[in-house]
Amino acid sequence: MDDISLAEPQDVMNVQSLAPWDGLDRKNLTALLTAAEIIRAKRGDDIGADVAILFYGALGVERSLFDGRRVLVTLFHGGDLLDLRREERQRQGRLVSLADSLLLSLDGDALDQAIEECPNLGLSLSQKAADQSGRQRDHIADLAAKTPLERLASVLFEFRRWPDVLALDPGGESLRMPILRKDIADYLGMKPETISRALKRLQSAGLIATIREEANRIRFLDLPSMRRLANGAGLPKR
Amino acid sequence: MDDISLAEPQDVMNVQSLAPWDGLDRKNLTALLTAAEIIRAKRGDDIGADVAILFYGALGVERSLFDGRRVLVTLFHGGDLLDLRREERQRQGRLVSLADSLLLSLDGDALDQAIEECPNLGLSLSQKAADQSGRQRDHIADLAAKTPLERLASVLFEFRRWPDVLALDPGGESLRMPILRKDIADYLGMKPETISRALKRLQSAGLIATIREEANRIRFLDLPSMRRLANGAGLPKR
DNA sequence: GGCTATTCTTGCTGCAGATCAATGCTGCAC
DNA sequence: GTGCAGCATTGATCTGCAGCAAGAATAGCC
Numbered sequence: 001m002d003d004i005s006l007a008e009p010q011d012v013m014n015v016q017s018l019a020p021w022d023g024l025d026r027k028n029l030t031a032l033l034t035a036a037e038i039i040r041a042k043r044g045d046d047i048g049a050d051v052a053i054l055f056y057g058a059l060g061v062e063r064s065l066f067d068g069r070r071v072l073v074t075l076f077h078g079g080d081l082l083d084l085r086r087e088e089r090q091r092q093g094r095l096v097s098l099a100d101s102l103l104l105s106l107d108g109d110a111l112d113q114a115i116e117e118c119p120n121l122g123l124s125l126s127q128k129a130a131d132q133s134g135r136q137r138d139h140i141a142d143l144a145a146k147t148p149l150e151r152l153a154s155v156l157f158e159f160r161r162w163p164d165v166l167a168l169d170p171g172g173e174s175l176r177m178p179i180l181r182k183d184i185a186d187y188l189g190m191k192p193e194t195i196s197r198a199l200k201r202l203q204s205a206g207l208i209a210t211i212r213e214e215a216n217r218i219r220f221l222d223l224p225s226m227r228r229l230a231n232g233a234g235l236p237k238r
Numbered sequence: 239m240d241d242i243s244l245a246e247p248q249d250v251m252n253v254q255s256l257a258p259w260d261g262l263d264r265k266n267l268t269a270l271l272t273a274a275e276i277i278r279a280k281r282g283d284d285i286g287a288d289v290a291i292l293f294y295g296a297l298g299v300e301r302s303l304f305d306g307r308r309v310l311v312t313l314f315h316g317g318d319l320l321d322l323r324r325e326e327r328q329r330q331g332r333l334v335s336l337a338d339s340l341l342l343s344l345d346g347d348a349l350d351q352a353i354e355e356c357p358n359l360g361l362s363l364s365q366k367a368a369d370q371s372g373r374q375r376d377h378i379a380d381l382a383a384k385t386p387l388e389r390l391a392s393v394l395f396e397f398r399r400w401p402d403v404l405a406l407d408p409g410g411e412s413l414r415m416p417i418l419r420k421d422i423a424d425y426l427g428m429k430p431e432t433i434s435r436a437l438k439r440l441q442s443a444g445l446i447a448t449i450r451e452e453a454n455r456i457r458f459l460d461l462p463s464m465r466r467l468a469n470g471a472g473l474p475k476r
Numbered sequence: 477g478g479c480t481a482t483t484c485t486t487g488c489t490g491c492a493g494a495t496c497a498a499t500g501c502t503g504c505a506c
Numbered sequence: 507g508t509g510c511a512g513c514a515t516t517g518a519t520c521t522g523c524a525g526c527a528a529g530a531a532t533a534g535c536c
Contacts, residue, residue, distance in 0.1 A: 061375070063379050063383075065383060065384075065469070065470035065471075066469070066470055066471045067470070067471075069383045069384075069470065070383070071378070071379045071382045071383040072382075073375045073378045073379055073382075074375065074378070086365075086368040093375070127324075130324040133371060133374070136371075136374050136375070136378065137299070137311045137312065137331070137374070139378060140309070140311045140312070140374065140377060140378055140381065141301050141309045141311055143378065143381035143382055143427060144309045144310075144311075144381055144424070144425070144426070144427035145301075145303060145307045145308070145309040145427060146303075146307075147492090148492085148493075180513075180514095181513075181514065181515095182513080182514095186382070187382070188382070189381060189382030189383060190493080190494090191493075191494060191495080192513085192514075192515090193493085193494080193495085193514090193515080193516085194492095194493060194494080195514095196514065196515055196516080197493090197515085197516085200515085200516095215501080215502075215514095216502095216514095231303070231304070232303030232304055232305070232307060233303075233304045233305070385522095386522090386523075418483070418484095419483075419484065419485095420483080420484095428523080428524090429523080429524060429525085430483085430484075430485095431484090431485080431486085431523090431524080431525085432522095432523060432524080433484095434484065434485055434486080435485085435486085435523090438485085438486095453484095453531075453532070454484095454532090
């Protein structure tokens with residue numbers, strides 16, 4: 001595996017805090033890392049791996065319909081462990097990068113082996129899996145019941161929880177959009193135009209503000225109202 | 239646990255074909271079943287269990303927003319093993335019955351124990367889990383990208399795969415709607431009226447027909463077109 | 477059998493978001 | 507610096523689903 005110290009400063013922080021191999025003994029760790037490979041990807045790249053740790057960036061499972069409609073079924077962010085072995089590969093899903101990303105592709109068998117020998121590892125991974133599954137259900141609820149405005153508020157909170165997004169903005173007072181409008185739209189089942197208009201509505205409702213110096217960053221002005229909105233309570237009346 | 243032979247004929251079929259305990263040794267099986275409980279539920283009932291085997295019927299994970307909007311996040315059918323321990327209970331999800339259902343509530347710890355001692359069991363359960371996760375992703379794709387008509391076609395196929403639905407209609411030429419319009423609507427993010435109208439459109443397009451003798455049953459007239467529609471290819475032009 | 481409650485269907489209207497099209501903005505290459 | 511490509515925004519129009527409400531069908535019950 002490449003020397004990970006080649007990575008940028010933020011990589012190192014993430015690598016150390018996110019790698020799930022604490023407690024692995026030397027033998028298993030070596031086996032796991034021997035078959036591992038560091039991958040750098042930029043938006044649009046297809047990711048071949050089906051077991052990987054994502055350090056920073058954003059990946060998505062993408063599906064396309066005949067007529068070009070595209071869905072982003074799931075989003076992954078820094079700290080996620082992906083295991084798509086029995087899930088997506090057979091179906092029509094593809095794993096693509098949605099931003100500049102750094103990931104470590106692992107060998108599935110080696111990981112299984114390591115899990116078997118280290119129950120802690122297995123536990124922390126199944127924790128992550130349950131978390132991802134929970135996120136999927138949240139997403140279903142968003143898509144099925146919420147208005148576009150509420151969906152947008154919901155996804156903004158989702159971004160705010162991403163460790164690598166948070167790292168660039170401790171405190172979570174503002175947010176740099178980690179992926180394109182188009183990708184947000186395909187994730188939320190709407191159109192980029194609608195995202196744009198919805199952001200504007202949030203702005204004129206006083207919930208967020210744009211930042212002069214840095215386009216593509218928003219500042220939260222009223223997190224409680226945002227949360228209510230994201231949970232389906234509509235805009236505060238005024 | 240109750241004597242399972244008290245159940246109706248179809249129960250027995252399902253119990254035998256669906257129970258996942260083949261290969262469990264006597265000790266584990268006993269432990270598993272001692273803490274188990276047969277539950278009969280009808281539509282609207284709240285299910286308290288969070289680990290269970292569903293023999294027949296339909297359950298759903300339901301969430302409600304402030305203003306009464308309701309979502310059915312996931313559907314379970316005969317043959318499913320539910321494990322909501324770390325997933326839904328903490329969030330705002332409730333498990334409810336959507337039809338007359340028969341299920342076996344299990345003790346989570348006993349199941350974990352059994353899995354540990356019987357790798358086959360664990361494998362078959364993680365298979366089921368992966369299957370359910372795949373269904374969730376399909377559902378996300380439906381909600382995000384497809385038209386109401388396509389979503390309906392898609393859910394009809396989903397129903398057709400349910401073992402207990404199939405059992406009442408070998409060959410899958412027709413389909414008895416296993417849940418109410420309202421519940422289909424809440425699952426697909428639409429309104430019951432729209433379901434009704436969409437069914438009518440499928441009918442006038444020649445894809446399905448109603449059956450005189452039995453309301454609430456539809457017959458498939460053109461499965462290939464249905465499948466294309468469900469996959470997002472639109473209605474066949476004519 | 478007839479009664480009631482629930483579910484399903486159908487008609488009509490309004491509006492939110494898709495669509496189409498044009499313009500503005502940002503970052504990058506040269 | 508200039509030019510270009512990709513992305514984001516804004517505007518105008520159109521369509522399809524939601525919303526509401528009335529009626530039909532169905533199931534359950536005495």
